[in-house]
Amino acid sequence: MFESIFKRGVLSNSTTTQTPDLTVDVHAHLLPQLDDGPVDIEQSIEIIKEMYQIGYRKIIVTPHVMTGYYNNAYEDILQSLHILRSVLKRRNIAMELEAAAEYYLEDELFRLIERKEVLTFGGNRKYLLFEASFVTKASYILEAALRIKQAGYTPVLAHPERYVNLNDIEAINRLAYNGVLFQINIGSLTGYYSKQAQELAELLINRKLVAFLGSDCHSLTQLESIKQAFKLKIFKEATKLDILNNTLLENKSTVYA
Numbered sequence: 001m002f003e004s005i006f007k008r009g010v011l012s013n014s015t016t017t018q019t020p021d022l023t024v025d026v027h028a029h030l031l032p033q034l035d036d037g038p039v040d041i042e043q044s045i046e047i048i049k050e051m052y053q054i055g056y057r058k059i060i061v062t063p064h065v066m067t068g069y070y071n072n073a074y075e076d077i078l079q080s081l082h083i084l085r086s087v088l089k090r091r092n093i094a095m096e097l098e099a100a101a102e103y104y105l106e107d108e109l110f111r112l113i114e115r116k117e118v119l120t121f122g123g124n125r126k127y128l129l130f131e132a133s134f135v136t137k138a139s140y141i142l143e144a145a146l147r148i149k150q151a152g153y154t155p156v157l158a159h160p161e162r163y164v165n166l167n168d169i170e171a172i173n174r175l176a177y178n179g180v181l182f183q184i185n186i187g188s189l190t191g192y193y194s195k196q197a198q199e200l201a202e203l204l205i206n207r208k209l210v211a212f213l214g215s216d217c218h219s220l221t222q223l224e225s226i227k228q229a230f231k232l233k234i235f236k237e238a239t240k241l242d243i244l245n246n247t248l249l250e251n252k253s254t255v256y257a
């Protein structure tokens with residue numbers, strides 16, 4: 001049935017939508033061969049087709065950028081985006097794609113910022129998605145976030161619920177007071193990563209401290225936990241918060257930006 005829908009051409013808005021409240025994803029590893037996401041473009045397409053089926057209409061793809069592991073220059077990311085968009089267009093898959101990145105917190109990030117070689121999202125808001133080692137001290141994350149802000153970007157911390165040193169509401173509040181936006185992983189709500197991550201994600205939702213919901217999707221398998229999370233009450237509560245995801249869908253009828 002899934003294939004037959006695609007054979008008819010462009011998926012219309014009348015197809016099954018399970019997440020009407022969440023149409024934009026801001027964290028996904030879907031560009032092939034750039035990181036630990038899809039190994040080829042066919043895998044990318046399969047995931048994107050499934051994400052369309054569950055209600056997404058726009059995905060901001062965010063490959064890892066991390067020296068020595070994922071040396072993705074912004075030109076390479078944009079080139080990969082261009083190729084993937086072209087294939088989607090040829091196959092009449094109406095998912096809008098944009099590219100940013102998930103920057104690892106390291107000195108190189110600040111060199112890239114200085115050279116204006118970072119990919120951000122949200123137009124003038126210049127949301128810069130970053131992550132750190134899961135055992136990083138909260139004070140180091142705060143210091144880095146302030147440097148990102150000083151450079152004119154809005155720091156968005158990827159999956160704060162996964163950092164061991166942020167399991168402390170005071171540390172979380174300190175980051176929030178200093179303008180750090182939090183992007184939680186939808187899969188965390190099912191306990192996909194750990195019990196602690198699940199509890200912290202729930203706390204962030206209950207305290208209304210979530211700015212973005214992200215899939216952090218790397219594979220079709222991982223998408224299953226996200227689909228499970230969509231059924232949870234806590235997920236529905238999260239979508240009722242003042243989350244910024246859907247503000248990024250500038251034109252709902254736009255197929256290709």
Ligand SMILES: [Fe+2]
Pocket residue numbers: 027029102158216
């Ligand atoms: Fe990620």
